[in-house]
Amino acid sequence: MPSARCREDSPIQDKPLGWIGIIRLGLVQAALGSIVVLTTSTLNRIMVVELGLAAVVPGALVGIHYGVQIARPLWGHGSDRGGRRTPWIVGGVAMLALAGVGAAMATALMAENFAVGLILAILDFILIGFGIGAAGTSLLALLASSVAAERRPAAATVVWLMMIFGIAVTAVVSGKFLDPFTMTRLIEVTSVTGAAALLLTVLAVAGIERASSADAAINTAEPTPNFRDSLADAWADPQARIFTIFVFISMLGYSMQDLILEPFAGLVFGMTPGETTGLSGIQNGGVFAGMVLVGAAGSMLARRVPAILKYFTVGGCLLSGLALAALTASAVLAGDWPLKTNVFVLGFANGIFAVAAIASMMALAGAAGKARVGLRMGLWGAAQAVAFGLGGFAGAVAVDLVRVAGVSVPLAYGSVFLLEAMIFVAAATTALKIAPARGATGNAAHGDETFSTALQAAE
DSSP states (O other): OOOHHHHHHOSOOOOOOOHHHHHHHHHHHHHHHHHHHIIIIIHHHIIIIISOOOTHHHHHHHHHHHHGGGGHHHHHHHHHHHTOSHHHHHHHHHHHHHHHHHHHHHHHHHTTOHHHHHHHHHHHHHHHHHHHHHHHHHHHHHHHHHSOGGGHHHHHHHHHHHHHHHHHHHHHHHHHHHOSOOHHHHHHHHHHHHHHHHHHHHHHHTTTSOOOHHHHHHHHSSOOOOHHHHHHHHHHSHHHHHHHHHHHHHHHHHHTTTTTHHHHHHHHHOOOHHHHHHHHHHHHHHHHHHHHHHHHHHHHHTTTOTTHHHHHHHHHHHHHHHHHHHHHHHHHSGGGOOHHHHHHHHHHHHHHHHHHHHHHHHHHHHHTOHHHHHHHHHHHHHHHHHHHHHHHHHHHHHHHHHHHTTOOHHHHHHHHHHHHHHHHHHHHHHHTTOOOOOOOSSOHHHHHHHHHHHHHHHO
16 A cells, blocks of 8 residues: 555645536546436336336346446456556446447347347346446546545536436437337447447546656555455445445435336326326426535535535435425325425435535545545445445335235335335434545545544544
């Protein structure tokens, strides 16, 4: 592990990433979102509607792409050892693009030979998970080690909003080119989208990461620990461990309503498919508003209120729990309940805690020093991916189990929403134990000093 003395003696320090650089990295996130929306949403619909397959087939494939991301710490550690994030970002997007095209081809093959098509789809979704994990982990590591502390809330907001933008634009544009639908069109649209996303990524990261003598000192002064030792070092750190637990709990609560909110609105409130789709839009509008609030207020108050991200994280979790508890009440008072307002507040709260948690993640990882950023980002990314994949599935299964037990439809959904509310309260309690990290803008020497201060505060 590189010594603090080697870093302190280095005459050159990294320059924090400016707004143009942050936006450029946001374009990478938009590229990732553009491919993911086709592989997880469009292919899902085609398998169920056009091919008439059981919903469990695409559901399992999406679950696989989340499950393999448990390997994110490996990819983060790889970029730590190499000292460069760019090759991992570009390589990950390239793998994602190729696997996306492969998944489209496998879906087309299912119409002719289901068994062979399914085997190929499984392999492609494994590669999709690898691509997302490799690119996403290194992208966040690059942000964590190169963005000034006061800009982290805004940077997290910009990057995630650009991902949403990429998803929205791709959904609209690809939707137009997919009609009239054929499997050939599906493969063509997926291929063009993948190529465009890869080109955008290459242009976005070109020259954004520069090697300096400070980086060289970090990477060559002493050998970087192997993966097992690095992972043990991260888990032995109380703050990293607590934050991993927090990420898993909060994302479990965040994702449990994904597959049940729209069916709930249809069955309990009698909404049409168009109306429930609009309800999803209202929720995303709330997420947008919450993200913008944290990005603006967090950046303005970061210097004066060092713990501002912690306050937003805890507050967002508690408000999410309150909104979900309100949904439980709505199951009993369906006709008189302001469901749209309730869903907007839920989205707003989710947006607050999500961006605050991401910015906190960047701060804690950056404070650990450059040689540790990637693995920690990978550890937390793995916790997020596993929780997200498990949460959506668990929410749907829980509703079915409660209904099988003879509970009415409204109370079945309401009980699951109440369980989610309790999970968010547990997440808020865990977040209270996280010590705010300051500084660490890519200056590794300062980062180690800040990290020690954070640990002392925790103790």
